Amino acid sequence: MAWHIFRKDLRLLWGAALAVAAIQLVVAALRARSGLFQEPRQLYTLAIYLGLVWRAGVVILCVNLMHQDAVPGDRQDWLIRPIGRGQLILGKLLFVLFAVQAPILIVNLFEGLTNGFGFTASLAAAAARNVSILCFFSIPALAIGAATRTLTETFLIVVAGLIASAAIFFSLGILTGQPPPLAATGLTWLLPATWQLVAIVFGAFVVAIQFFQRKTILARCLIGAGFLVVNFAFFLPWPPAFAIQQLLSTEPGASAPIALTFNPQLGPFVPPPGAAPTPGQGWYLPLRVVGIPTDSIVLMDHAQIRITDIDGREIYAGTPNLSVDGKSSLQDARFEVRRAENGPSTQDSYQRIFVPASVYEKLRDQTVNVSIDYSLTLLHASAKLTLPTSSAPTQFGTLGRCATRIDSDGDEVQVSCMNLAPSPECFTAFLEHPSSGLRNPETHHCAPDYSPIHFSMSPTVPSRFAGEAPFFDRSGLTRYPVDGTKLADARVVIETYEARDHFTRKLDIPNVQLSRFAGY
Amino acid sequence: MIVQAENLHKTYRRHDALRGSSFGVPQGSAYALIGANGAGKTTTIKVLMNLIEASSGTATVLGVDSRKLSIRELAQIGYVSENQQLTGRLSVGQYLDYLRPFYPTWDRSLEQSVLRELRLPLERKIRDLSHGMRLKMALACALPFRPKLLVLDEPFSGLDPLVRDEFMERLLDQAGEMTILISSHELADIEGVVSDIAFIDQGRLLFQESMADLSGRVREVRITFDAEPVLPHPIPEGWTQIAVAGNVLSFVDTQFSNNRLADIAAALFKGVRNIDVKPIALRSIFTTLARTARDGG
Numbered sequence: 001m002a003w004h005i006f007r008k009d010l011r012l013l014w015g016a017a018l019a020v021a022a023i024q025l026v027v028a029a030l031r032a033r034s035g036l037f038q039e040p041r042q043l044y045t046l047a048i049y050l051g052l053v054w055r056a057g058v059v060i061l062c063v064n065l066m067h068q069d070a071v072p073g074d075r076q077d078w079l080i081r082p083i084g085r086g087q088l089i090l091g092k093l094l095f096v097l098f099a100v101q102a103p104i105l106i107v108n109l110f111e112g113l114t115n116g117f118g119f120t121a122s123l124a125a126a127a128a129r130n131v132s133i134l135c136f137f138s139i140p141a142l143a144i145g146a147a148t149r150t151l152t153e154t155f156l157i158v159v160a161g162l163i164a165s166a167a168i169f170f171s172l173g174i175l176t177g178q179p180p181p182l183a184a185t186g187l188t189w190l191l192p193a194t195w196q197l198v199a200i201v202f203g204a205f206v207v208a209i210q211f212f213q214r215k216t217i218l219a220r221c222l223i224g225a226g227f228l229v230v231n232f233a234f235f236l237p238w239p240p241a242f243a244i245q246q247l248l249s250t251e252p253g254a255s256a257p258i259a260l261t262f263n264p265q266l267g268p269f270v271p272p273p274g275a276a277p278t279p280g281q282g283w284y285l286p287l288r289v290v291g292i293p294t295d296s297i298v299l300m301d302h303a304q305i306r307i308t309d310i311d312g313r314e315i316y317a318g319t320p321n322l323s324v325d326g327k328s329s330l331q332d333a334r335f336e337v338r339r340a341e342n343g344p345s346t347q348d349s350y351q352r353i354f355v356p357a358s359v360y361e362k363l364r365d366q367t368v369n370v371s372i373d374y375s376l377t378l379l380h381a382s383a384k385l386t387l388p389t390s391s392a393p394t395q396f397g398t399l400g401r402c403a404t405r406i407d408s409d410g411d412e413v414q415v416s417c418m419n420l421a422p423s424p425e426c427f428t429a430f431l432e433h434p435s436s437g438l439r440n441p442e443t444h445h446c447a448p449d450y451s452p453i454h455f456s457m458s459p460t461v462p463s464r465f466a467g468e469a470p471f472f473d474r475s476g477l478t479r480y481p482v483d484g485t486k487l488a489d490a491r492v493v494i495e496t497y498e499a500r501d502h503f504t505r506k507l508d509i510p511n512v513q514l515s516r517f518a519g520y
Numbered sequence: 521m522i523v524q525a526e527n528l529h530k531t532y533r534r535h536d537a538l539r540g541s542s543f544g545v546p547q548g549s550a551y552a553l554i555g556a557n558g559a560g561k562t563t564t565i566k567v568l569m570n571l572i573e574a575s576s577g578t579a580t581v582l583g584v585d586s587r588k589l590s591i592r593e594l595a596q597i598g599y600v601s602e603n604q605q606l607t608g609r610l611s612v613g614q615y616l617d618y619l620r621p622f623y624p625t626w627d628r629s630l631e632q633s634v635l636r637e638l639r640l641p642l643e644r645k646i647r648d649l650s651h652g653m654r655l656k657m658a659l660a661c662a663l664p665f666r667p668k669l670l671v672l673d674e675p676f677s678g679l680d681p682l683v684r685d686e687f688m689e690r691l692l693d694q695a696g697e698m699t700i701l702i703s704s705h706e707l708a709d710i711e712g713v714v715s716d717i718a719f720i721d722q723g724r725l726l727f728q729e730s731m732a733d734l735s736g737r738v739r740e741v742r743i744t745f746d747a748e749p750v751l752p753h754p755i756p757e758g759w760t761q762i763a764v765a766g767n768v769l770s771f772v773d774t775q776f777s778n779n780r781l782a783d784i785a786a787a788l789f790k791g792v793r794n795i796d797v798k799p800i801a802l803r804s805i806f807t808t809l810a811r812t813a814r815d816g817g
Contacts, residue, residue, distance in 0.1 A: 001621065001622065004618070004621055008607075008610070008618045011610070011614065012607070012609050012610065068607065073605075074566050074571035074572050075571075075601070075603050075604060075605045076605050077604050077605055077606045077607070077658075077661075079569075079570075079571055080569050080571070080594060080597070080599040081594060081619065081622055082591035082592070082594040082595035082622050082623065083591065083622055084591050
């Protein structure tokens with residue numbers, strides 16, 4: 001009977017299902033047309049907007065599917081028919097699988113294949129994305145559709161949910177006085193993971209409660225509770241979140257030799273020539289990181305700072321990126337140290353600490369104790385490739401399909417790669433000239449995402465990462481050994497890094513006068 | 521009893537839609553729930569069909585608690601309601617195609633015969649059907665599986681006489697095979713059909729009895745006297761709508777029997793010249809009882 005119900009729904013909704021699949025196909029075609037460098041920009045932007053339409057389409061299709069046999073109310077014909085509730089749910093799931101998810105899978109598979117990836121890799125990526133879309137959109141939409149009668153009702157519930165979510169989000173932000181702990185870290189994947197978990201658990205409950213007990217008010221309360229749980233996930237405290245991440249380390253213990261010490265001998269921070277002033281009041285604490293494995297990066301994910309006076313009374317506690325007077329992101333406060341293939345295992349860096357102006361003034365000439373609890377990640381080089389300075393898209397093993405070109409300003413070589421796997425957490429790029437042995441300074445990018453599964457809501461499967469290798473500085477502050485005259489024989493070297501171990505360290509700095517390390 | 525309701529209560533916020541309804545529908549009967557608009561007929565039927573849950577009380581349908589009606593029972597119950605929501609985007613034929621496999625006893629030849637008699641356009645989308653056509657469509661979906669129980673909730677509302685006749689004719693064709701539970705305030709239409717009747721008012725069942733008993737006990741009476749009569753005090757029990765015009769006393773006797781009327785007339789009046797007793801239509805019985813109930817009689 002489930003198949004029979006599926007056929008009825010297909011008869012009613014095939015047009016909508018086809019339209020949603022067509023939108024996804026157009027998005028994929030636009031993304032393919034905009035290529036690795038995502039140009040022309042208009043096409044790429046159109047693809048982004050169509051992607052939003054597609055997401056809405058998937059949701060509306062699933063909600064509409066449930067409304068074909070709406071549960072709330074007492075006038076629906078199916079309620080007095082000998083239609084098994086289990087069979088009805090199964091019929092709806094068949095529709096979602098065959099008319100919603102299968103077209104997505106086919107488009108994503110086709111997308112992988114046409115971008116030059118193998119069948120197995122394309123299928124695996126398409127299947128993973130399919131599960132993501134199912135959990136992100138289809139299951140929540142089925143649950144909301146089961147608890148509503150019309151699209152207007154659905155719209156109102158979703159809008160109410162979003163308004164409540166925003167209210168909770170901002171209220172919690174104001175109450176805690178901190179930005180969401182996971183924001184802008186490699187742990188943000190916990191949010192989509194929570195969403196998916198909530199979607200599966202609450203979605204199953206809502207559908208079961210509605211179809212088997214027809215408790216619409218309870219079902220709607222559950223949907224509201226789901227919204228709440230997702231919102232509270234934004235404010236998941238850092239320690240348990242990082243503990244989860246530590247459990248997922250691919251090489252636990254690899255960070256054992258690494259230690260952090262305060263290194264006053266390094267002296268005050270000297271900004272690089274031409275650097276813009278850093279906003280906000282703060283200090284730059286000199287650090288030494290020892291025991292870094294070769295070809296590795298140590299990345300600071302989070303730090304909890306506690307400043308006490310010499311009697312142990314707390315003066316300030318918070319994260320290093322907090323500044324109520326100047327905007328300071330985690331990136332401003334985050335440090336990373338890298339040991340090159342043959343470089344020393346000890347590296348120096350500075351920990352930037354931004355504090356509110358009142359604290360800054362209070363501590364200006366005071367001797368204090370500083371204690372910092374660090375959450376760190378050890379990343380290890382995972383792939384290295386060299387490309388000509390101008391090359392057509394070519395397949396490069398684990399890095400995927402990459403291309404290079406000289407940018408329109410004529411001062412850097414742009415590199416762009418497309419892959420079915422997630423983008424690397426960090427990568428470096430530089431220009432080298434093999435015949436002369438010259439090489440330019442590296443550019444380095446880190447956008448950590450320690451997710452064990454690639455959570456994405458995008459209608460297209462390939463992920464992209466892009467970097468640049470400069471060879472000319474228009475300000476004249478920097479002169480590059482490999483400049484424009486050597487470009488023809490030069491090549492771009494890209495090295496990518498993957499997270500191996502997540503670990504914590506504690507740094508205690510007694511009796512320090514922070515004014516010695518003031519910002520500039 | 522194929523349907524048995526015990527002390528049903530249903531409260532919507534502060535409004536009591538049902539206030540302790542109890543009744544039983546005998547197997548093979550054509551049982552009518554009558555009452556004014558808002559009396560609680562539809563609520564009662566929705567409770568019986570498990571479309572809504574009673575606040576308290578119990579009901580059994582085909583021997584099963586109405587809250588636990590399974591596909592086995594639903595496959596034996598036909599339901600037609602004036603506000604039934606059918607899948608509007610399917611055509612009549614497509615909807616019948618959809619329903620057929622759910623009913624093990626679906627009779628294709630009966631379906632053809634029903635469709636022919638009700639003259640339903642198979643290709644037309646349900647949403648494009650008129651109200652009357654939709655009701656016929658609902659009936660066409662309720663008969664071909666030869667239900668043991670056919671529940672009709674205000675089936676004649678808004679139907680023009682022609683459609684009403686077609687509906688009734690089709691219903692009567694199969695009436696002998698099943699028990700019919702019908703709620704209606706279109707009493708003229710059900711008068712010739714029902715065998716039992718229950719009167720519901722303000723959520724309370726005031727009485728239920730066979731149609732024969734009811735029409736037997738409610739009579740319009742005209743007593744002609746030699747002179748203008750003096751009304752007795754108290755008025756005999758069961759007399760309502762009493763009027764005196766000259767030497768004629770007329771009233772509706774809701775507890776009529778020949779002997780009783782003769783005894784009362786002899787005891788209370790003098791100069792009785794003639795007693796004229798007439799049966800009255802169900803509609804008049806209903807309005808009489810409804811007024812009596814409304815006036816607290």
